[in-house]
Amino acid sequence: MGNFFPRWTNWLPLKLAVALVFIAGGVSVGVAYYFTPKYTRVGYEPSQPIPFSHKIHAGQLGLDCRYCHSHVESSGPANVPTNETCFNCHGAGKGNIRSDSPKLAKVMQAQASGHPIEWERVHKLPDYAYFNHSVHVNRGVSCASCHGKINEMTVVRHEKPLSMGWCLDCHRTPEKNLRPLDQITNLDYQPSDLNRKDFYASLLAGGASKEGIAQVITGEEELAYQPSGLDDLVSMAEKEFGKDVTQKEVGTQLKKHWQVQPPESCAACHR
Ligand code: HEC
Ligand code: HEC
Ligand code: HEC
Ligand code: HEC
Ligand code: HEC
Structure with missing residues (x-):
């Protein structure tokens, strides 16, 4: 009669064990999704090399977000402005606004040396998650829905969780957030x-x-x-x-x- 069970069954216990590990992994991913706090990164507010204030520039001076984040409507990542954008107003020999201020010393150094200013990144998704700014801002989702009232912040603060559950909440009920396209960068819109x-x-x-x-x-x-x-x-x-x-x-x-x-x-x- 020989072997009643085919050869592969020798591996059955191992396969079962591997399957169990996978199932357990799946469950813990589920647990991580449903039970981990959604708000772990909320409040993250790294200090920046230059005390650049959105409250002054976007709030009081009323500069449009796109003056500096000029690719936000056309590409996946939103760009942080290059030094040149700051020099328009603060550069020596150009706008010259407060170019003698100690708070602007590093801007002046950057102009002299040509090195880019190294801003600290605030918002960052893990690499395995794909996100694109332009598809959102061209479909009526405002910066305010995802970043809060940046125009009132002296230092940029991580205001929303940017977690998977949070993305999906809006994807299921986008009508709670859509607005006319000409109001996307008006963070005070009602x-x-x-x-x-x-x-x-x-x-x-x-x-x-x-x-x-x-x-x-x-x-x-x-x-x-x-x-x-x-x-x-x-x-x-x-x-x-x-x-x-x-x-x-x-x-x-x-x-x-x-x-x-x-x-x-x-x-x-x-x-
Ligand atoms: C005068 C230029 C300027 C304007 C106008 C401006 N920003 Fe910024 N923004 C910056 C610079 C410089 C940084 C990087 C330093 C920092 O985080 O403060 C930045 C950072 C940010 C960040 C954080 C990026 C990260 O690292 O995660 C967000 C979000 C942001 N801006 C949104 C906005 C919004 C929304 C508006 C319009 C209400 C706006 N900005 C207007 C220059 C500007
Ligand atoms: C459209 C013109 C304009 C642009 C562009 C601009 N700023 Fe300003 N900035 C101003 C004005 C106006 C003030 C307020 C000056 C005052 O308080 O008298 C200011 C104030 C500041 C201050 C505070 C200075 C102090 O002594 O209190 C810093 C720091 C600063 N800006 C950094 C930057 C950086 C960095 C950039 C580029 C990302 C930038 N600014 C782009 C116009 C501009
Ligand atoms: C639907 C949500 C959403 C909207 C709307 C949105 N952002 Fe973002 N923003 C994000 C996420 C998520 C990240 C982190 C992206 C990453 O790590 O890939 C981010 C990152 C950024 C950054 C850092 C650079 C980058 O792309 O990673 C800047 C600057 C920024 N946003 C500015 C803006 C401005 C200005 C607006 C409005 C014109 C805006 N955002 C609208 C979700 C949003
Ligand atoms: C709307 C966008 C979106 C969709 C749809 C989506 N995810 Fe995610 N997912 C994310 C983002 C963003 C993160 C990163 C969350 C974070 O950094 O906290 C994430 C994280 C995860 C993680 C890691 C969880 C953790 O706690 O670390 C797993 C696993 C995952 N997603 C699986 C899935 C599966 C399975 C589906 C389909 C049922 C799915 N995702 C659909 C955006 C999405
Ligand atoms: C406030 C509402 C809102 C939030 C928050 C939001 N989205 Fe979206 N998302 C939208 C809308 C609206 C669209 C456009 C749907 C369409 O074009 O029909 C969209 C489209 C997308 C698409 C499809 C377009 C493409 O780029 O391929 C992806 C992927 C996506 N979102 C990922 C994310 C991720 C990841 C997050 C969280 C980090 C997120 N979204 C958070 C509203 C939102």
């Missing part, structure tokens, strides 16, 4: 700042139909009432949402008419 009529006019101009807009306002697939035009939509919205424009109103419209569908599959962020 939906109630919008003029309702202008907002609906911009949706119509962007190709949305009256019926489509009315469906989102009422939540009805079959409209009980056919809107005749812009004024009609505005009064429908006022009845539904009240006097001020709300986030729900803006977010649900933009989600539908821009067809926003953030991915939830593993391969989208782990490629």
